[in-house]
Amino acid sequence: MARFKAPRGTQDVLPIATPRWQYIEGKFREICALYGFREIRTPTFEETELFTRTTGETTDIVTKEMYTFTDRGGRSITLRPEGTAPAVRAYLEHNIGADLPVAKLYYVGRIFRYERPQAGRYREHNQFGVEMIGSGEPSADVEVISLAHQFLSSLGLSGIELRLNSLGGPEDRPVYREALRKYAEPFVSELCPECQVRYEKNPLRMLDCKVERCRELLRDAPGPAEFLCDECRAHFETVQRSLEGLGISFVLDPRLVRGLDYYTRTVFVFQTPLLGAQNEVCGGGRYDSMVEELGGPPTPALGFGLGVERLLLTLERLNIELPAEPKPKVFVAAIGSEARAAAVKLLADLRRYGIASESDFTGRSLKSQMKLADKLGAEYVMIIGEDEVKQSVVTVRDMAAKEQRQVGMDKVAEALELDRVAGIADNSHA
């Protein structure tokens, strides 16, 4: 039994699985490039205040899910619980906005939240994310949403549902806030203590309370979309019409409010029916006030975060085939110590030619080496024994054809490259 275990809510991604991760990450990068998004890499941790100010003091994330600690210099540091604020911080710190009219950024990174783990929910998870900073046009919403859509469909996902809502702009928010207060006024005293605070400070957050009673009371509360100003309504409608025009189907969800304070106007999630309660694979929206709140000029922006673990789980549940581990082309087997030396040299030569090659490093019998070669899925086994060393040749065996022949020691790589299977098969004397 292992003495140490990975901390609760974390997991090891083992070699059998890493090719799948590499594949979807590659796909994401490919599509981001297609859309003109450029990669940004930000630190794993930031000043705590970056998150408390943007995500919101009363959100679940800030109140109970952050990994916060004081470093040796006395600074309050937090492992990033989301990717947007760090990207915006970097955007401002390096004045990226001065470079191009719209900054289109993407990232791949780890996210940390202290939550109760479940399938599809971890304390450390990975997100692909995109941020488009500097455009308030509906076309920007469409750009970001269609990128996510294209990425998900490129993996062969089906059954994913896009849900949309609009929270309204900074002008509408106070109106909606008041409406919510008015709605809740008759039963404030029945709300949980936490919600009574929310009622005062941030009524919107009452909507994601976990207490059963609060949820009942607020079930029929008005949604933000009922209070949009004309401009916001027009914006939202343009987004919808454009998506329709692109054949991207969606459903409107008036209850969709998102658990982070910084969202404004358009918000969206992509949901899968396959992950139970962890059905949200990708979520995002506009955050038109964040740049300004962090000390920059008024700059509209939007983006999304996409859960890599959830994506992989969904793909697995759909039985979508993803790449497996690569196999060596050649396995070099050696018999005896003299041959071993020649094998080391041969391995080096093969690899210099770019031929993926493996060998045995435990000094076992030829039979065992053959078994190993088979298990690793090598196409060819090159055998070197006393005879081969004497004659300066190697015996090359085509594993699938079960045929073998001898090739000059200094010409193996070329032989493999040039005449391949056919050449070996033709000259075989197996």
Add this chain to the structure above:
RNA sequence: GCGGGUGUAGCUCAGCAGGUUAGAGCGUCAGGUUGUGGCCCUGAAGGCCGAGAGUUCAAGUCUCUUCACUCGCCCCA
């Protein structure tokens, strides 16, 4: 944060009402005679029965605690 389930070899699981040295399949390793794989056969290694405490003459098996995983609800990616 709330409610349920599970925890025995690397993996998937047995283990009958608590009773001697804890099992299977797969995997691993070694053999089945001279330097050759996939099938088959033989053998071997590998388990503080998640951890801690308790009940008992005796606990993998009962009780409690704890840790972890898992399912549902909520929130989130």
